Amino acid sequence: MTSTASTDSTVNALIQRRIRQDVQSMHAYNVQDSKGMVKLDxxxxxxxLPAELQEALGRRLGALALxxxxxxxxxxxxxxLAAYAGMPEGFDIMLGNGSDELISLLAMACDVPVAPGxxxxxxxxxxxxxxxxxxxAQLQGLDFVGVPLTADFELDVPAMVQAIETHQPAIVYLAYPNNPTANLWAEADMVRVVAAAQAAGSIVAIDEAYQPFSSxxxxxxxxxxxxxxxxxxxxxxxxKFGLAGVRIxxxxxxxxLIAQVDKVRPPYNISVLNYECALFALENQEAFAAQAREICAQRATLLGALRALPGVKAWNSDANMVLVRIAGEGDPAQKVFDGLKARGVLVKNVSKMHPLLAQCLRLTVGTATENAQLLKALQESL
Known part of the structure; x- marks a missing residue:
């Protein structure tokens, strides 16, 4: 047996003995290769950032005690951030290395041991x-209960209320707007679900990741x-504010409640570079607000153009993305996705994520130039 083969055998045995079976069966979060592409995925x-702000930020970061x-x-x-969000009286704020870390920490904090059986x-x-x-939920060893939306991606309130009463969940997530459908649910429906969760003793986590573009x-x-x-x-x-690379x-x-969840947060989870970038952005928030207004204007233009294309259904959006369904036989979403990619435009094929998303693609709203390239490639790919 070669040295390499021996090492592989030892590593495989170690994985089988020490790595959780459910983790072994999982797939890592996939990030598409976007090199050389119009990145709309x-x-x-x-x-x-404008050039003058890039220069000012560079000087500021260069002076930090790393x-x-x-x-x-x-x-x-x-x-x-509390001031920027208009945090209500009696509330507190907790920071995470992106929302993903907050989602993980919340699951960790709510993993309450249960009695046998x-x-x-x-x-x-x-x-x-x-x-x-x-x-x-899976990584923390919790059950996950998914409740399908309606065919038009609205909350199925009776089904949500029934599921909450039946499962008594630790956490109920409501994305507002939702990803990948990009729509805002009716406020009255949200209120009913929150009330049902409160009656069940459940925490409701409302995820406003796309708030800069929401009404x-x-x-x-x-x-x-x-x-x-x-x-x-x-x-x-x-x-979505404009600092995807900064992770805040x-x-x-x-x-x-925040004080309890904050106990499971790792120390120093926000780096000096991250928090200084975020502070700089908040000090110059009007530049980012102007970008958000431009994205919303481009969203309206893009929606109008998409709805003029035969065989394309585009849903309303309160985010910086648009969900479209491609008509046709076979697997039209994959065919159009491949056609766009061949023409240098990368979007997200969500058609296999859930039955309700059959034949659907998710398109990020880009610049005017990028959106024009998307529309041209889409017309050629249909």
């Missing part, structure tokens, strides 16, 4: 939805009726 803000652990400056960011704690969310909700925020509902929303945590991210997520909620 990941809901990123397509605009870079030899030291993050310090109290991180609390300056917490205060700045009792069902495991569960995480519940509408489907189709953000994949990290289910993944966080509403659930924070207004929370401010209007704090008691009815005492079980609600609200998450946001600076990724934040979660606000009642102080006592």
């Amino acid at each position: 990941a809901m990123e803000n397509p605009h870079r 030899n030291r652990y993050p310090d109290g400056r991180v609390n300056d960011l917490r205060q700045a 009792q069902p495991k704690p569960a995480i519940l969310a509408p489907l189709p939805g953000f994949v990290m909700y289910a993944m966080s 509403r925020t659930y924070l207004d509902v929370i401010r209007a009726n704090p008691a009815a929303n005492a079980n609600v945590l609200l998450m946001r991210t600076m990724s 997520g934040y979660m606000v909620g009642p102080k006592a």
Whole structure:
């Protein structure tokens, strides 16, 4: 036996003995290779910082003491984000290395041991939805309960209420707007689901990742009726704000509840580079707000153009993405995806994620030039 073969055998035996079986059967989160492509697959803000702001940020980051652990400056960011979001009275704020870390930490904090013979704690969310909700449950050894949306991607409120009553979940996730469908659910439907969760003793995590492009925020509902929303945590991210590479997520909620979840947060989870970039962005938030307004304007133009194409259905969007369904026999979404990619445009094929998404692609809203390239490639690929 060669040395390499011996090493492989030892490693494989170690994996089988020490790595969880469910982890072995999982697939890692896939990031598509976008080199040389018009990148419209990941809901990123397509605009870079203006040159003068790039230069100012570079000087600021260059002066940081990278030899030291993050310090109290991180609390300056917490205060700045609380002010930016208009955090309600009696709430506190917790930071994460992107929203993904907050989702994982919340599952960790809510993994309550159960008596023998009792069902495991569960995480519940509408489907189709953000994949990290289910993944966080699986990684933490919790059950995941998915409740299908309606055919038009609205909340099935009776089904949600029934599932909450039956499963008594630890956490209910509501993405507002939803990913990948990009729509905002009716406020009255959200209120009913939150009330059902409160009656069941469930935490509701409302994920407002796409808030910069949304026409509403659930924070207004929370401010209007704090008691009815005492079980609600609200998450946001600076990724869609324009800092996807910086990895800053934040979660606000009642102080006592945030204090408990914060106990499982790793120390120094926000680097000095990350928090200084985020503070700089908040100090120059009008530049990012202007970018968001431009993206919303481009979204309206893109939606109009998509709806003029035969064989394409485009849903309304309150995010920086548009969900489309491609008509045709066989696997039209894959055919169009391949056609776009061959023409240098990368989007997300979500047609296999859930039966409700059959024949669907998710398109990120780009710049005017990028959207024109997308539309041209789409027309040629249909």
